[in-house]
Amino acid sequence: MQALTFKRGVHPPDGKALSAEQPIKVIMPKVGSELFFPMSQHIGAPCEPLVQVGDYVKVGQKIGESQAFMSSPIFSSISGTVKDIRPMLVPGGATVKSIVIENDGKMEEIEGLNQPKDYTKMTNEEILATIKEAGVVGLGGAGFPTHIKLNPPKDQPIDHIIVNAAECEPYLTTDYRLMLEESDKIVRGLQVMLKLHPNAKGVIGIENNKPKAIEAMKKACEGISNITVQPLVTKFPQGSEKHLIYAVTGREVLSGALPASAGCIIDNVDTVIAVERALFRGRPLMRRVVTLTGGAVKNPGNYKIRIGMTFTDIVEAAGGFKENDPPVKIIAGGPMMGPAMFTTDVATVKTSSALLCFTEKEAFIPEERNCIRCGKCVEHCPMGLEPLVLNQCAILGDGDGFVKNHGLDCIECGSCSYECPAKRQLAQSIRATKKIEMGKKAAAAAAARAKAAAEKK
Incomplete structure (x- = not known):
């Protein structure tokens, strides 16, 4: 089957060899350790x-909830005593x-857990x-509540449910390992989603630098007529929603629109595995x-962890850092889009997908010129924008010019900064200005709603 792709993009070194062939290992929190649940x-x-x-x-007790439409409950991953409720830094x-919560090590589970349901x-x-009550959100980064994503407006019929298995970010290998080790769970989770949209077909999109994963998923899908495995060209950001949709279906998602508007x-x-766990195992x-990797890590690999553990605890359990080549840069997530952190005590x-720990050599960035x-930034921008113009608007504080030049359509992928020979901080400046302008837009919308409500009175 021909590998599909999108227009433009970049080809950074993938760095996946450090952890790709390491089977997933389970790390449990230590007795007496504290876990934090933002x-x-x-x-x-x-x-x-x-x-x-x-x-x-x-374990499994709901400890946080909101009555708002757009939200998702939070559960304790351990048993123990609530020691404090306070503001904490997140990645x-x-x-x-x-x-x-202080872990007592008993892992005592709440009554009613582990009750599977027959989704058919x-x-x-x-x-x-059930998906909502399980607290399932998008684990690829954004954290969009899955029960809402799976229930689009009635005037937006869905004909494609696409599993984003591209894993285009360098160094990350969690999806790769899950496809090799838990392929049956991926298929079952996708079948649950397809039950919600009977006229849709399931497509599992995998970059062609993962031939073992492609074969594993094809084998898991044998005999299932409405699920196919689609190879994709290895290119960043192939896993971006809009670009994955274009690659698989040839459709474009309009500015400001969601994938459902394109039937996807x-x-x-x-x-998808979290959906399977919610229905098939009642958890x-x-x-x-998470992928723990980088030249400063003694034992790079993929680790199944309890949400709420600190990155410090995970690094320690995995063997720690190299004494002779310690990390000088730490990133939560992938190197193209993940935020840098000054501490692992987070x-x-x-939505935590990885912790990258780079040595001085790996983290070197030439001086901005x-x-x-x-x-080059224009040539490679997957959204077809002009990053050099948006960067200039950002430097000048020209918010109107930034919006006029479609800065709000930037997906913050970092392709422009990667390709820039002058090493301009394009993505950083655009991301900061986009945040400011999105804040202005949200404030204006809130003011308009308040005005409308006042006029009704």
């Missing part, structure tokens, strides 16, 4: 704590109200409610697989 691990309204300091909680750099006999509403739903590999989202959340107007 109340915002998803797109939408943050949760409010359902427990108080001094309460005893069990993206924000400070979020968090529940601190359930209504769509019951399936969606996209979900990450681990997200909420309490664990995920809790893992639902003047733009030479070569056009």
Whole structure:
């Protein structure tokens, strides 16, 4: 089958050899250690704590919830005592109200856990409610609540449910290992999603630098008529929703629109497994697989961890850092889009996919120089933007010019910075300005809603 792709993009070194062939290992939190559960691990309204300091909680107990439409509940991944509720730093750099639980090591589970359901006999509403109650969100990075994604407006019929197995970010190999080790769970999770949209076909999109994964998923799909495995060209950002949709279907998602407007739903590999776990095993989202890698790590690999553990605990359990070549740069996620962190004393959340620990040699970035107007950033931008123009708008504080030149359509993939021979901080400046302009847009929308509400009175 021909490998499909999108227009433009870049080809960074993938760095996957460090961890790709290491089977997933389980890391459990140490007895007496503290786990941290931020109340915002998803797109939408943050949760409010359902427990108080001094309460005893069990594995699978719901500890955070919001009544807002766009939100997702949070569960304890351990048993133990609530020690504190305080603001904590999360991987993206924000400070979020968090529940601190001391692990008693008993892993005592709440009553009612581990009750599988027969999705074939359930209504769509019951399936969606189960996914919602399991706290499943997009585990590829954004954290969009999955029960909402799987239930688009009625005027947007879905004909493709695409499993994003591209894993185009360099160094990351969690999806690759899951496809090799848990391929049957991926297929079962996708079948649950297809039950919700009977006129859709399932497509598992995998970059062609993962031939073992392609073969494993093809074998797992044998005899299933509505699921196919689609090889993709190895190129960044092949895993971007809009570009994956274009590669698989040839359709373009319009500016500001969601994938459902193009008849598609996209979900990450681990997200699909989380759906399978919610239905087939009756377990909420309490664990995920993360890649721990980089030249500074003694034992690079993929580790199944309990959400709420700190990156420090994970690094320690995996063997620690190299004494003679310690990390000088730490990134939560992939090197193209993940935020840099100044400490590993940060809790893992639902969307934590990796921790990259780079040595001085790996982290070296040449000094920023003047733009030479070569056009490489324009040539490779997957969104067809002009990053050099947006960078200039950012430097000048020209928000109107930034918006006029479609800066809000930037997907912050970093392709422009990667290709720039002058090593201009294009992605960084665009990301910062986009955040400012999105804030202005949200504030204007809120003011308009308030005005409309006042006029009705």
